[in-house]
Amino acid sequence: MAIASISTITSASPDGWQQAAELGFERARKTLRGITGIKVLEEKARVEDGQIVEYLVTLQVIFLLEESEEG
Amino acid sequence: MAIASISTITSASPDGWQQAAELGFERARKTLRGITGIKVLEEKARVEDGQIVEYLVTLQVIFLLEESEEG
Amino acid sequence: MAIASISTITSASPDGWQQAAELGFERARKTLRGITGIKVLEEKARVEDGQIVEYLVTLQVIFLLEESEEG
Amino acid sequence: MAIASISTITSASPDGWQQAAELGFERARKTLRGITGIKVLEEKARVEDGQIVEYLVTLQVIFLLEESEEG
Amino acid sequence: MAIASISTITSASPDGWQQAAELGFERARKTLRGITGIKVLEEKARVEDGQIVEYLVTLQVIFLLEESEEG
Amino acid sequence: MAIASISTITSASPDGWQQAAELGFERARKTLRGITGIKVLEEKARVEDGQIVEYLVTLQVIFLLEESEEG
Amino acid sequence: MAIASISTITSASPDGWQQAAELGFERARKTLRGITGIKVLEEKARVEDGQIVEYLVTLQVIFLLEESEEG
Amino acid sequence: MAIASISTITSASPDGWQQAAELGFERARKTLRGITGIKVLEEKARVEDGQIVEYLVTLQVIFLLEESEEG
Amino acid sequence: MAIASISTITSASPDGWQQAAELGFERARKTLRGITGIKVLEEKARVEDGQIVEYLVTLQVIFLLEESEEG
Amino acid sequence: MAIASISTITSASPDGWQQAAELGFERARKTLRGITGIKVLEEKARVEDGQIVEYLVTLQVIFLLEESEEG
Amino acid sequence: MAIASISTITSASPDGWQQAAELGFERARKTLRGITGIKVLEEKARVEDGQIVEYLVTLQVIFLLEESEEG
Amino acid sequence: MAIASISTITSASPDGWQQAAELGFERARKTLRGITGIKVLEEKARVEDGQIVEYLVTLQVIFLLEESEEG
Numbered sequence: 001m002a003i004a005s006i007s008t009i010t011s012a013s014p015d016g017w018q019q020a021a022e023l024g025f026e027r028a029r030k031t032l033r034g035i036t037g038i039k040v041l042e043e044k045a046r047v048e049d050g051q052i053v054e055y056l057v058t059l060q061v062i063f064l065l066e067e068s069e070e071g
Numbered sequence: 072m073a074i075a076s077i078s079t080i081t082s083a084s085p086d087g088w089q090q091a092a093e094l095g096f097e098r099a100r101k102t103l104r105g106i107t108g109i110k111v112l113e114e115k116a117r118v119e120d121g122q123i124v125e126y127l128v129t130l131q132v133i134f135l136l137e138e139s140e141e142g
Numbered sequence: 143m144a145i146a147s148i149s150t151i152t153s154a155s156p157d158g159w160q161q162a163a164e165l166g167f168e169r170a171r172k173t174l175r176g177i178t179g180i181k182v183l184e185e186k187a188r189v190e191d192g193q194i195v196e197y198l199v200t201l202q203v204i205f206l207l208e209e210s211e212e213g
Numbered sequence: 214m215a216i217a218s219i220s221t222i223t224s225a226s227p228d229g230w231q232q233a234a235e236l237g238f239e240r241a242r243k244t245l246r247g248i249t250g251i252k253v254l255e256e257k258a259r260v261e262d263g264q265i266v267e268y269l270v271t272l273q274v275i276f277l278l279e280e281s282e283e284g
Numbered sequence: 285m286a287i288a289s290i291s292t293i294t295s296a297s298p299d300g301w302q303q304a305a306e307l308g309f310e311r312a313r314k315t316l317r318g319i320t321g322i323k324v325l326e327e328k329a330r331v332e333d334g335q336i337v338e339y340l341v342t343l344q345v346i347f348l349l350e351e352s353e354e355g
Numbered sequence: 356m357a358i359a360s361i362s363t364i365t366s367a368s369p370d371g372w373q374q375a376a377e378l379g380f381e382r383a384r385k386t387l388r389g390i391t392g393i394k395v396l397e398e399k400a401r402v403e404d405g406q407i408v409e410y411l412v413t414l415q416v417i418f419l420l421e422e423s424e425e426g
Numbered sequence: 427m428a429i430a431s432i433s434t435i436t437s438a439s440p441d442g443w444q445q446a447a448e449l450g451f452e453r454a455r456k457t458l459r460g461i462t463g464i465k466v467l468e469e470k471a472r473v474e475d476g477q478i479v480e481y482l483v484t485l486q487v488i489f490l491l492e493e494s495e496e497g
Numbered sequence: 498m499a500i501a502s503i504s505t506i507t508s509a510s511p512d513g514w515q516q517a518a519e520l521g522f523e524r525a526r527k528t529l530r531g532i533t534g535i536k537v538l539e540e541k542a543r544v545e546d547g548q549i550v551e552y553l554v555t556l557q558v559i560f561l562l563e564e565s566e567e568g
Numbered sequence: 569m570a571i572a573s574i575s576t577i578t579s580a581s582p583d584g585w586q587q588a589a590e591l592g593f594e595r596a597r598k599t600l601r602g603i604t605g606i607k608v609l610e611e612k613a614r615v616e617d618g619q620i621v622e623y624l625v626t627l628q629v630i631f632l633l634e635e636s637e638e639g
Numbered sequence: 640m641a642i643a644s645i646s647t648i649t650s651a652s653p654d655g656w657q658q659a660a661e662l663g664f665e666r667a668r669k670t671l672r673g674i675t676g677i678k679v680l681e682e683k684a685r686v687e688d689g690q691i692v693e694y695l696v697t698l699q700v701i702f703l704l705e706e707s708e709e710g
Numbered sequence: 711m712a713i714a715s716i717s718t719i720t721s722a723s724p725d726g727w728q729q730a731a732e733l734g735f736e737r738a739r740k741t742l743r744g745i746t747g748i749k750v751l752e753e754k755a756r757v758e759d760g761q762i763v764e765y766l767v768t769l770q771v772i773f774l775l776e777e778s779e780e781g
Numbered sequence: 782m783a784i785a786s787i788s789t790i791t792s793a794s795p796d797g798w799q800q801a802a803e804l805g806f807e808r809a810r811k812t813l814r815g816i817t818g819i820k821v822l823e824e825k826a827r828v829e830d831g832q833i834v835e836y837l838v839t840l841q842v843i844f845l846l847e848e849s850e851e852g
Contacts, residue, residue: 002125003098006079008290010346016799017821018726021755022762027287027349029760038762040727040753043821045802050810052803052819054286062081065098073338074311077292087231088253089158092187093194100192109194111159111185114253116234121242123235123251133294136311144480145453148434150361152417160229163258164265169358169420171263180265182230182256196357204436207453215764216737219718221503223559240500240562267499275720278737300373301395302655305684306691313689322691324656324682327395329376334384336377336393363432365488371657372679382429382491398679400660405668407661407677413432442515443537444584447613448620455618464620466585466611469537471518476526478519478535505716507772513586514608524713524775540608542589547597549590549606551712571808574789574839576645578701595642595704622641630791633808647787649843666784666846693783728797731826732833739831748833750798750824 004036007061012054017043020057034064075107078132083125088114091128105135146178149203154196159185162199176206217249220274225267230256233270247277288320291345296338301327304341318348359391362416367409372398375412389419430462433487438480443469446483460490501533504558509551514540517554531561572604575629580622585611588625602632643675646700651693656682659696673703714746717771722764727753730767744774785817788842793835798824801838815845 011024021040029035042058082095092111100106113129153166163182171177184200224237234253242248255271295308305324313319326342366379376395384390397413437450447466455461468484508521518537526532539555579592589608597603610626650663660679668674681697721734731750739745752768792805802821810816823839 002083003095004081006081006129009349010288010290012286018728018799024287025755025757025762031349035757035760037757038755045806045819047806047816047818050816052806058290065080065102073296074308075294077294077342089160089231096187096189096194106189106192108189109187116238116251118238118248118250121248123238136293136315144438145450146436148436148484151420152359152361154357160231166358167258167260167265173420177260177263179260180258200361207435207457215722216734217720219720219768222562223501223503225499237500244562271503278719278741302373302657309684309686309691319686319689321686322684329380329393331380331390331392334390336380364491365430365432367428373657379429386491400664400677402664402674402676405674407664409428444515444586451613451615451620461615461618463615464613471522471535473522473532473534476532478522506775507714507716509712515586521713528775542593542606544593544603544605547603549593555716570793570835571805572791574791577704578643578645580641592642599704626645633790633812648846649785649787651783663784670846697787728799735826735828735833745828745831747828748826 003065004062005065007032007063008041008058009061010056010058012046012056014052014054017055017057020055021059024057024059025061028059028061032061032063035061036064037062074136075133076136078103078134079112079129080132081127081129083117083127085123085125088126088128091126092130095128095130096132099130099132103132103134106132107135108133145207146204147207149174149205150183150200151203152198152200154188154198156194156196159197159199162197163201166199166201167203170201170203174203174205177203178206179204216278217275218278220245220276221254221271222274223269223271225259225269227265227267230268230270233268234272237270237272238274241272241274245274245276248274249277250275287349288346289349291316291347292325292342293345294340294342296330296340298336298338301339301341304339305343308341308343309345312343312345316345316347319345320348321346358420359417360420362387362418363396363413364416365411365413367401367411369407369409372410372412375410376414379412379414380416383414383416387416387418390416391419392417429491430488431491433458433489434467434484435487436482436484438472438482440478440480443481443483446481447485450483450485451487454485454487458487458489461487462490463488500562501559502562504529504560505538505555506558507553507555509543509553511549511551514552514554517552518556521554521556522558525556525558529558529560532558533561534559571633572630573633575600575631576609576626577629578624578626580614580624582620582622585623585625588623589627592625592627593629596627596629600629600631603629604632605630642704643701644704646671646702647680647697648700649695649697651685651695653691653693656694656696659694660698663696663698664700667698667700671700671702674700675703676701713775714772715775717742717773718751718768719771720766720768722756722766724762724764727765727767730765731769734767734769735771738769738771742771742773745771746774747772784846785843786846788813788844789822789839790842791837791839793827793837795833795835798836798838801836802840805838805840806842809840809842813842813844816842817845818843 011020013020039060044056045052046054082091084091110131115127116123117125153162155162181202186198187194188196224233226233252273257269258265259267295304297304323344328340329336330338366375368375394415399411400407401409437446439446465486470482471478472480508517510517536557541553542549543551579588581588607628612624613620614622650659652659678699683695684691685693721730723730749770754766755762756764792801794801820841825837826833827835
């Protein structure tokens with residue numbers, strides 16, 4: 001019986017939304033084992049002094065609850 | 072003062088969405104104490120070789136934060 | 143000229159969402175004549191002491207306004 | 214490279230929404246090969262003479278486009 | 285690289301929605317370090333014996349993941 | 356078996372949205388017995404001659420259908 | 427203090443959606459005093475034997491609760 | 498057992514949205530047998546040189562899958 | 569490189585929603601050059617003394633930013 | 640013929656959302672003549688060092704286009 | 711008279727969402743003549759063994775119905 | 782007291798959505814001082830003769846109202 005949980009995170013990159021999502025995934029897998037997918041909820045950017053300083057992406061991260069937790 | 076938190080999970084059953092929700096609740100209460108309610112967000116099914124192999128339900132689980140945590 | 147009105151109700155059953163909707167329809171037709179349809183808006187459940195005590199369904203009930211009212 | 218297409222159908226059963234979805238899936242796989250999933254969009258019921266005569270479910274059906282079509 | 289996570293809570297106050305949100309924030313910061321913002325998702329009230337007994341607010345709480353977690 | 360009905364009202368106050376909701380609740384309980392909750396759907400204000408003359412709130416009012424009606 | 431209530435109706439006309447809304451308003455004011463506005467929620471049409479037989483419009487009807495009711 | 502499918506089309510008319518929907522229905526029934534209804538999803542207009550040159554309407558078209566297809 | 573801006577307006581007509589949208593477009597093109605399209609967001613009507621006194625339509629107006637502004 | 644335009648602003652107050660909306664209205668009427676209403680779109684708060692430093696409200700501001708502009 | 715139809719597809723690429731959309735368009739134009747536009751509905755990614763194995767994009771594809779079909 | 786305004790624009794690039802958003806921001810900052818952020822609302826593409834000729838992105842642009850305007 002597969003049970004998954006969904007977390008929501010926001011990550012940032014100076015390079016673009018694709019990169020921000022990749023960084024968010026990299027960060028998420030450090031604490032969450034069993035990730036099976038991500039989903040983009042929102043794409044924004046923060047501007048300072050007339051320059052885009054970071055692209056921000058809000059992601060849902062889906063991960064399986066581990067067997068040991070289920071036992 | 073009542074404070075509740077909301078988690079989102081996805082669970083599955085070969086028998087139907089009602090059963091998938093019941094299994095998701097059974098799984099959730101193993102790790103979350105003080106559950107007061109659930110809410111259905113999405114109902115899907117996964118198909119393999121022309122057969123529905125599992126019904127999937129995404130649930131919000133609402134649970135009270137415990138006194139010891141609040142103290 | 144057909145004119146219909148839409149009411150919103152919430153009903154409950156200990157057995158499941160399908161049953162809660164059937165009970166809600168049974169209750170609605172005691173006061174509303176000329177029902178032509180129902181539509182599910184929301185499915186929730188209430189939990190007490192680690193058990194689901196009732197499945198809750200919010201329904202739109204569509205019913206025709208009667209001729210005598212229209213006359 | 215996986216490419217999938219999404220169709221929307223509505224199916225009906227006198228027995229309940231779970232059954233209506235199963236019948237809709239049965240019907241869909243007669244014309245669509247490579248179905249990988251379904252998703253519930255809407256649950257309604259049609260009423261005649263004070264009785265629910267059919268439960269209606271609107272489903273998205275996801276299916277892979279076949280290799281021969283892609284070639 | 286800033287990474288934030290989003291939690292959802294519900295809090296209550298007998299005095300109003302503004303106060304319920306403030307109480308929810310007070311509670312959230314006891315367990316979550318690095319909160320950068322909150323967002324109101326829903327405002328409700330619970331009624332008993334013809335009196336509003338508590339105002340309920342559902343909040344998203346946004347908080348930074350700490351350096352030690354990222355290291 | 357608990358069955359509830361949902362009505363939608365709009366109420367107004369010159370003092371603010373919190374007060375408009377309280378007035379709406381006061382008004383609603385004069386005609387509806389068994390209210391169990393309210394939910395805020397929309398907050399607006401009406402302006403005349405450069406002054407806000409009333410704060411407007413649209414509320415869902417949930418109330419139980421009485422036993423005598425159910426009997 | 428102005429308090430308004432909101433009802434939802436569906437009306438039909440063989441001539442078009444504008445006409446269906448006008449007929450719905452005509453019907454609504456036979457039973458509801460103090461109407462201040464309407465709002466279109468949905469526009470559909472019913473087809474039989476390859477012809478559109480009626481245009482259907484779902485309307486919110488906003489009406490003031492009367493003083494005598496408030497007194 | 499009734500099974501219906503839903504297609505989405507966009508049609509245009511220089512005369513208005515009502516006319517655009519009627520033209521879209523006329524076009525749809527040339528290729529789709531068994532249409533039972535349409536639903537308006539979006540109303541737009543295209544402007545050239547300061548004049549509205551066509552009103553655009555996006556429609557869902559609901560049609561029954563034929564017996565021969567089901568057999 | 570085409571850049572467009574989007575404004576939102578509300579316009580009114582005693583004759584119907586189609587006419588209200590046409591009047592809104594006429595008004596908008598007096599101040600906005602380079603309009604390329606409009607989109608209907610909401611259709612309402614205002615009622616006084618039991619009569620619809622004006623049909624109200626909320627429109628998005630899309631217009632190109634002019635070259636001189638871009639230079 | 641009444642034509643209104645809709646602007647969106649975000650305003651802030653250290654005291655609460657009600658106050659933030661009032662300040663936003665005060666600011667808006669300095670540049671916009673003929674305001675007839677406001678509508679709340681979003682309520683958030685910004686947190687620094689474990690304290691809410693400002694409540695933020697996003698508002699739609701509705702204002703009539705002036706006669707001189709229409710002439 | 712322009713009539714367009716809208717199909718929904720999901721496509722995938724190991725490289726990113728921009729590439730997944732381009733591949734989906736390439737695939738769509740093999741079977742659909744007269745495509746005039748695409749629209750992104752959803753961006754997800756599938757993860758296996760701690761790696762993103764494909765970026766998934768759900769697209770609406772808008773295409774003109776051909777003259778020969780209309781004739 | 783911080784007050785921000787929100788404008789909506791659409792921009793285009795032959796290279797992709799990331800580039801279209803960057804171009805839209807470049808264009809926006811020529812006329813709007815004090816931009817603090819952007820948010821993606823919609824991603825589309827326009828197709829001619831079987832080729833994507835431009836990627837289109839609809840953006841909200843958030844900018845502070847200047848002190849001199851506030852004075």
